[in-house]
Amino acid sequence: MSSSNFKSLGLSKWLVESLSAMKITQPTEIQKHCIPEILKGRDCIGGAKTGSGKTIAFAGPMLTRWSEDPCGMFGIVLTPTRELAMQIAEQFTALGASMNIRVALVVGGESIVKQALELQNKPHFIIATPGRLAHHIMSSGDDTVGGLKRVKYLVLDEADFMLTDTFASDLATCIGALPPKTKRQTLLFTATMTDQVKALQNAPSIEGRPPVYSYQVESTDKVAIPATLGTEYILVPEHVKEAYLYQLLTCEEYAEASAIIFVNRTTAAEVLRRTLFHLGVRVASLHSQMPQQERTNALQRFRANAARVLIATDVASRGLDIPIVELVVNYDIPSDPDTYIHRSGRTARAGRHGDAISFVTERDISRIEAIEERINKKMTECDKVHDTAVIRKALTKVTKAKRESLMEMEKANFGERKKLKKDRNMNSKTSRA
Numbered sequence: 001m002s003s004s005n006f007k008s009l010g011l012s013k014w015l016v017e018s019l020s021a022m023k024i025t026q027p028t029e030i031q032k033h034c035i036p037e038i039l040k041g042r043d044c045i046g047g048a049k050t051g052s053g054k055t056i057a058f059a060g061p062m063l064t065r066w067s068e069d070p071c072g073m074f075g076i077v078l079t080p081t082r083e084l085a086m087q088i089a090e091q092f093t094a095l096g097a098s099m100n101i102r103v104a105l106v107v108g109g110e111s112i113v114k115q116a117l118e119l120q121n122k123p124h125f126i127i128a129t130p131g132r133l134a135h136h137i138m139s140s141g142d143d144t145v146g147g148l149k150r151v152k153y154l155v156l157d158e159a160d161f162m163l164t165d166t167f168a169s170d171l172a173t174c175i176g177a178l179p180p181k182t183k184r185q186t187l188l189f190t191a192t193m194t195d196q197v198k199a200l201q202n203a204p205s206i207e208g209r210p211p212v213y214s215y216q217v218e219s220t221d222k223v224a225i226p227a228t229l230g231t232e233y234i235l236v237p238e239h240v241k242e243a244y245l246y247q248l249l250t251c252e253e254y255a256e257a258s259a260i261i262f263v264n265r266t267t268a269a270e271v272l273r274r275t276l277f278h279l280g281v282r283v284a285s286l287h288s289q290m291p292q293q294e295r296t297n298a299l300q301r302f303r304a305n306a307a308r309v310l311i312a313t314d315v316a317s318r319g320l321d322i323p324i325v326e327l328v329v330n331y332d333i334p335s336d337p338d339t340y341i342h343r344s345g346r347t348a349r350a351g352r353h354g355d356a357i358s359f360v361t362e363r364d365i366s367r368i369e370a371i372e373e374r375i376n377k378k379m380t381e382c383d384k385v386h387d388t389a390v391i392r393k394a395l396t397k398v399t400k401a402k403r404e405s406l407m408e409m410e411k412a413n414f415g416e417r418k419k420l421k422k423d424r425n426m427n428s429k430t431s432r433a
């Protein structure tokens with residue numbers, strides 16, 4: 001493709017200038033292909049690796065068309081997590097600052113009243129999680145959500161996940177409030193294409209509308225992760241995982257590195273956060289059992305490098321763009337290989353280098369094999385933590401720190417709070433998003 005700058009792809013001059021001020025001047029491949037097609041009015045399915053600029057691939061053409069007629073409720077972006085919605089809202093706000101853009105963030109855990117007022121004010125763009133937007137649609141009058149009938153664009157970011165059963169009912173409510181698909185453009189983007197997303201490209205064409213444009217960036221080696229991402233594993237006995245993690249985070253190579261540690265459960269996140277804190281590591285955590293304000297603060301501290309290490313569950317595995325992250329640790333191995341791709345993709349973004357290191361216990365071997373098959377790459381053994389004598393020495397203080405953490409959690413009734421929250425969630429579907 002010959003076009004090699006944003007202007008020649010058709011983006012508005014003001015937007016090209018905004019991008020340029022952010023040092024974004026050369027379009028990535030997904031941007032080169034999708035921007036002109038979306039500008040032609042086509043629905044679009046875009047697949048490209050993590051960190052390859054999918055957000056601007058959809059935001060660019062939407063902002064361009066909006067600026068030609070800057071009316072309210074022009075576009076909606078739906079994402080699976082609150083933090084990702086916040087990030088995208090910030091990006092729209094920053095890109096459109098010179099055009100007085102109004103962006104509403106509509107996510108769970110934040111004030112419903114404030115959001116309802118913002119919606120009444122007809123923002124230009126709404127960035128939302130489906131559960132909370134569905135709540136507004138069901139509980140507000142036409143005044144608040146009537147404008148949704150004029151929306152020109154619907155984006156499903158992380159489309160593979162958004163099209164799973166988890167979101168089906170809320171998504172149906174949201175889509176039901178929008179114009180029919182003949183009257184709006186639908187844009188789907190993902191780093192992990194699924195058959196369900198691909199199937200939409202074969203949907204029967206709608207009279208009077210151009211066919212769906214579908215583009216998947218393929219690498220010649222068919223490797224599903226960025227070329228700049230190092231993939232390593234460490235064989236770890238289950239009962240000394242914490243000591244290995246402490247060693248890894250304090251080894252020469254990563255002693256200063258900004259790192260995200262992924263665990264499979266919220267309790268494990270809390271134990272690890274407290275344990276590392278007792279060991280003197282600047283640490284924060286992010287998981288669904290935390291109040292939203294704490295989640296937001298933790299992420300802010302991590303982005304600003306006030307916390308060097310973030311312990312997270314999969315609420316942080318998709319979409320988050322934190323350029324300083326050099327290391328991702330899969331402390332627990334995910335059961336779905338696509339989750340590995342998203343988690344590891346929190347580093348090695350936009351051409352930068354990063355490492356993903358997986359802690360492998362005996363029970364994880366088959367999961368690792370499935371991941372290697374999915375990404376089409378073998379992991380190599382990590383040689384940064386290998387001296388068993390050093391591990392043994394760390395073990396005593398790590399065990400003590402963990403014991404203190406468990407005692408604190410027992411005092412704070414962590415498990416009980418978790419159960420209470422679970423019960424509350426079961427009773428209130430709308431608190432999910």
Ligand SMILES: Nc1ncnc2c1ncn2[C@@H]1O[C@H](COP(=O)(O)OP(=O)(O)OP(=O)(O)O)[C@@H](O)[C@H]1O
Pocket residue numbers: 023024025026027028031048049050051052053054055056190191318319320321323345346349350
């Ligand atoms: N053309 C470009 N040149 C340089 N940097 C870019 C360009 N496009 C986007 N970026 C930057 O690359 C980073 C990753 O972009 P983005 O978050 O859109 O990735 P993504 O493809 O959506 O990833 P994920 O699948 O993890 O959600 C961001 O910091 C973004 O500002």
